Amino acid sequence: MKELAVGALQLPTLGMNATRLEFYLKNAAERGAKLILFGEYVLNHFFKEMESMPRRMVKEQTRQHLKLLGKFARKHDMIFVAPIVRVKKKHYYKSIVKIAPRNTTYYDQQILIPYPHWNEQNFFANPVAPLHDPMIFKLEGFKIAVMAGYELHFDPFWEAVRRKKVDLVLLPSASTFGSRNRWRELIKSRAFLYGCYLLRSNRLGEYIDGEIKWRFYGDSMLVNPEGEVEMMLEDKESMLIETINKEAVKDHRKSWRFEHALCVRER
Numbered sequence: 379m380k381e382l383a384v385g386a387l388q389l390p391t392l393g394m395n396a397t398r399l400e401f402y403l404k405n406a407a408e409r410g411a412k413l414i415l416f417g418e419y420v421l422n423h424f425f426k427e428m429e430s431m432p433r434r435m436v437k438e439q440t441r442q443h444l445k446l447l448g449k450f451a452r453k454h455d456m457i458f459v460a461p462i463v464r465v466k467k468k469h470y471y472k473s474i475v476k477i478a479p480r481n482t483t484y485y486d487q488q489i490l491i492p493y494p495h496w497n498e499q500n501f502f503a504n505p506v507a508p509l510h511d512p513m514i515f516k517l518e519g520f521k522i523a524v525m526a527g528y529e530l531h532f533d534p535f536w537e538a539v540r541r542k543k544v545d546l547v548l549l550p551s552a553s554t555f556g557s558r559n560r561w562r563e564l565i566k567s568r569a570f571l572y573g574c575y576l577l578r579s580n581r582l583g584e585y586i587d588g589e590i591k592w593r594f595y596g597d598s599m600l601v602n603p604e605g606e607v608e609m610m611l612e613d614k615e616s617m618l619i620e621t622i623n624k625e626a627v628k629d630h631r632k633s634w635r636f637e638h639a640l641c642v643r644e645r
Contacts, residue, residue, distance in 0.1 A: 381623050381624070382519075383620070387420070388615060388617065392443070413517060419461065421460050424583075425472075425502070426587065440465065464484070474487065487502075489532055539574060540572055543637075549578040553595070555593075565601050574603055575601065577599075596612055597613070
């Protein structure tokens with residue numbers, strides 16, 4: 379029976395001090411975790427805060443965290459997946475990095491939030507272009523996909539999950555306001571319909587915008603292929619470590635036959 383221990387760190391924006399991060403990662407390694415997911419705007423500040431930060435400070439924050447996670451990946455033989463802000467010339471790019479003991483891979487977010495009060499599309503220089511598959515990689519017999527939180531809403535990414543027979547989707551997010559229940563239901567529905575585990579890591583912390591307080595509420599969770607929440611962190615700083623099971627994915631797909639119903643019509 380194939381199993382894999384995976385984890386999600388639920389944190390506010392980290393400072394440059396490595397002690398706090400080292401505590402969690404040492405604990406994760408002792409519990410056998412092979413992969414740890416970070417939420418959005420944990421390694422960097424929230425993008426609205428970056429508007430008033432010197433570009434060199436953002437660049438240095440990114441550099442230090444990439445270096446630190448690379449060190450921990452080698453030390454603990456672990457993979458880290460984390461949203462990161464990359465600085466190229468005078469532009470910011472919103473990316474997700476996969477840091478393994480021997481290599482580093484980037485995925486640039488393809489669809490960014492475009493709303494007047496939360497306009498990442500305008501702040502970041504990520505191109506508006508035809509969509510391609512999300513980042514997909516293999517780990518100990520499991521096929522794993524990575525997509526940004528906002529990309530959860532768009533079917534083309536999930537078509538790639540179905541087509542590539544993904545076992546686990548990693549979803550880093552920075553959700554706020556009154557969206558808690560909506561996100562829970564979306565995540566459970568996607569996991570069930572596509573027959574995969576879904577691991578979400580949502581940011582903690584606050585951002586004050588005039589008289590409005592943005593509260594990032596956590597709710598990091600692991601949902602199984604039946605659409606059931608196996609573990610949830612609610613609204614406190616913490617770490618989730620759980621084991622996923624390949625047989626649970628196979629059994630769901632065999633029982634519900636959603637993929638089969640489509641495949642016989644695509645021949």
